[in-house]
Amino acid sequence: MAQVDQFVTVADTVRPTIAARGKPHVVIIGGGFAGLNAAKGLAEAPVKVTVIDRRNHHLFAPLLYQVATAQLSPANIAQPIRSILRKQENANVLLGEVAGIDTQARTVELDSGRILAYDYLVVAVGATHSYFGHDEWAPMAPGLKTIDDATEIRKRILLAFEHAENEPDPRKREAMLTFVVIGGGPTGVELAGAIGEIAGHTLVKEFENIDPRDSRILLLEGLPRILPMFPEALSVDAEKDLAKFGVQVRTNSLVTDIDEHGVNIGDERIDANTVIWAAGVQVSRLTQVLRNLAELDRAGRVPVERELHIAGHPEIFVVGDAASVKTRDGKPVPGVAPAAMQEGKWAAANIVRAVNGHSYTPFRYQDKGSLATIGRHQAVASVKGRNFNGFLAWWMWMVVHVFYLNGLRNRTLVISQWAFSYLSFGRNARLITGEQPKTLEKKS
Numbered sequence: 001m002a003q004v005d006q007f008v009t010v011a012d013t014v015r016p017t018i019a020a021r022g023k024p025h026v027v028i029i030g031g032g033f034a035g036l037n038a039a040k041g042l043a044e045a046p047v048k049v050t051v052i053d054r055r056n057h058h059l060f061a062p063l064l065y066q067v068a069t070a071q072l073s074p075a076n077i078a079q080p081i082r083s084i085l086r087k088q089e090n091a092n093v094l095l096g097e098v099a100g101i102d103t104q105a106r107t108v109e110l111d112s113g114r115i116l117a118y119d120y121l122v123v124a125v126g127a128t129h130s131y132f133g134h135d136e137w138a139p140m141a142p143g144l145k146t147i148d149d150a151t152e153i154r155k156r157i158l159l160a161f162e163h164a165e166n167e168p169d170p171r172k173r174e175a176m177l178t179f180v181v182i183g184g185g186p187t188g189v190e191l192a193g194a195i196g197e198i199a200g201h202t203l204v205k206e207f208e209n210i211d212p213r214d215s216r217i218l219l220l221e222g223l224p225r226i227l228p229m230f231p232e233a234l235s236v237d238a239e240k241d242l243a244k245f246g247v248q249v250r251t252n253s254l255v256t257d258i259d260e261h262g263v264n265i266g267d268e269r270i271d272a273n274t275v276i277w278a279a280g281v282q283v284s285r286l287t288q289v290l291r292n293l294a295e296l297d298r299a300g301r302v303p304v305e306r307e308l309h310i311a312g313h314p315e316i317f318v319v320g321d322a323a324s325v326k327t328r329d330g331k332p333v334p335g336v337a338p339a340a341m342q343e344g345k346w347a348a349a350n351i352v353r354a355v356n357g358h359s360y361t362p363f364r365y366q367d368k369g370s371l372a373t374i375g376r377h378q379a380v381a382s383v384k385g386r387n388f389n390g391f392l393a394w395w396m397w398m399v400v401h402v403f404y405l406n407g408l409r410n411r412t413l414v415i416s417q418w419a420f421s422y423l424s425f426g427r428n429a430r431l432i433t434g435e436q437p438k439t440l441e442k443k444s
C-alpha cells in the first residue's frame with residue numbers, strides 16, 4: 001500500500017497559521033501558465049510548494065503552431081519547469097502524472113503510487129482538443145497541444161510534398177497536395193496561414209515534378225465565421241488575408257467523417273492526405289475526480305467561486321483552462337494564457353492571505369485583448385475595444401509573444417529565427433523526424 005509522504009502533515013484546519021503547525025504544503029498540479037504563475041506567486045510566502053507535471057517542461061503553446069510548420073524548433077518554445085523554478089527555495093518539482101485526488105484525506109496520488117499530502121491544492125491541469133465524441137478521428141487528424149503533436153504535424157506537412165514529388169498519378173498527387181485544417185479559431189487560422197506560406201514561398205523552386213503553389217489549403221469552420229471570439233470586422237479581414245496566402249475558408253462547414261484519405265462534409269467529399277484538427281476543448285481527465293464536489297461543464301471545466309476555489313472547499317483552487325470562472329458581470333473568463341496567468345497569481349495571493357490569517361478576495365480579470373497572426377505582415381488584434389489589422393497587428397503579435405515567452409535564451413533565439421525567416425522567406429526547422437516510408441527517394 002502506498003505511503004503518505006512524511007515531509008508534510010495533513011492540514012487539520014482550512015486556514016492554518018504558521019505559528020500553529022509549521023509551513024503549510026501547497027501542491028500545484030500542472031506547470032503550465034496557471035500552475036507556474038501560482039508557484040512563482042508563492043516564492044516569498046511561508047509555505048512549501050510542490051509542482052507536479054507529467055511533462056518536464058513548461059510549454060509556450062501560442063507558438064506551438066510555429067513548430068508544427070517548421071518555423072521554430074521545439075526547444076525554442078519550451079523550458080524545463082525545474083530550471084524555471086531553480087532559484088525558488090521553497091519550491092520542489094516532481095515529474096509524474098497525478099492519477100487521483102482524495103479530497104477527504106487531502107492527498108494526491110501519482111501514477112507511480114506515491115502519495116502527497118496537501119494543505120492547499122491548486123489544480124491547473126489545462127485542456128486539450130476535443131473530437132466531439134469522435135476520438136477515432138484522432139490518428140487521421142492530429143490536434144495540436146504538445147511538442148509531440150507539433151512534430152507529428154510538421155512531419156505530415158513536409159512529407160505531403162515529398163510524396164507528391166514521387167507520385168505519377170495526378171489525382172493522387174492532388175490529394176497529397178490538399179491540406180485541410182478543421183476549426184477556424186486562432187490556432188486553425190495560424191496553421192492554415194503558415195501552410196500557405198510554406199506552399200507559396202518556402203518550398204517554391206525546391207521540387208522538380210511538382211509546384212508547391214498548386215497546393216489546395218482549406219480551412220473548415222462549422223460556425224458562420226472564423227475567429228468567432230473577435231469582432232466580426234476582423235473575421236472578415238482575416239478571411240481576406242488568408243486568401244492572400246492561398247487559403248480557402250469554408251464557413252458553416254461541419255465535418256461529418258474523417259478517414260485516411262480525406263474528409264466528408266455531409267454528402268461532399270474532399271480527398272486530402274493531410275488533415276489537422278484545431279477544434280473543440282476538453283479539460284484534462286483529472287478534473288473528473290472532482291465531479292462529486294462540483295458539477296463540471298460539458299468540457300470538464302470545474303466551476304469555482306469568485307475567489308477561485310471550489311464551493312465549500314476553500315483549500316482547493318482550480319485555475320486556468322481547467323476552471324470555469326465568471327467575471328463580476330457574470331461573463332465567462334476565456335481559456336487563454338493571460339487569464340490562466342492571472343488566475344494562477346490570484347490563487348497564490350489568496351493562499352498567502354489565508355496563511356497570514358486574512359480572508360480571500362474575489363478574482364478580477366483584466367482582459368488584455370485578442371491576437372491572431374495569419375502570416376507575413378498580416379494579423380488581427382482586438383485590444384480594449386479597438387480593432388487592428390495588417391502590419392501593425394502583426395508587430396503587436398510578435399512583441400506580445402516574445403514578451404511572454406519564458407527565458408532570455410528562448411526570446412533571443414526566437415527573434416533571430418524570425419529575423420532569418422523574414423529576410424530569407426526560409427524556415428529553419430524543416431526536419432522530418434521519426435519513422436519514414438521507404439518509398440521516398442532523394443531528388444538528384
Ligand SMILES: Cc1cc2nc3c(=O)[nH]c(=O)nc-3n(C[C@H](O)[C@H](O)[C@H](O)COP(=O)(O)OP(=O)(O)OC[C@H]3O[C@@H](n4cnc5c(N)ncnc54)[C@H](O)[C@@H]3O)c2cc1C
Pocket residue numbers: 029030031032033034035052053054055057058059061062063064065096097098099124125126127144145186187284286319320321322335336337338340371
Ligand atoms: C496550439 C495552441 C495555441 C494557443 N494559442 C494561444 C494564443 O495565441 N493566445 C492565448 O492567450 N492562448 C493561446 N492558447 C491557449 C493557452 O495556451 C491556454 O489558455 C493556457 O495554456 C492555459 O494554461 P493552463 O495553465 O490552464 O494549462 P496548460 O498551459 O495547458 O498547462 C497544464 C499543465 O498541466 C499538466 N497536466 C495536465 N494533467 C496533468 C496530470 N494529471 N498530472 C500532472 N500534470 C498534468 C500538463 O502537462 C501541462 O503542463 C493556445 C493553446 C494551444 C493548444
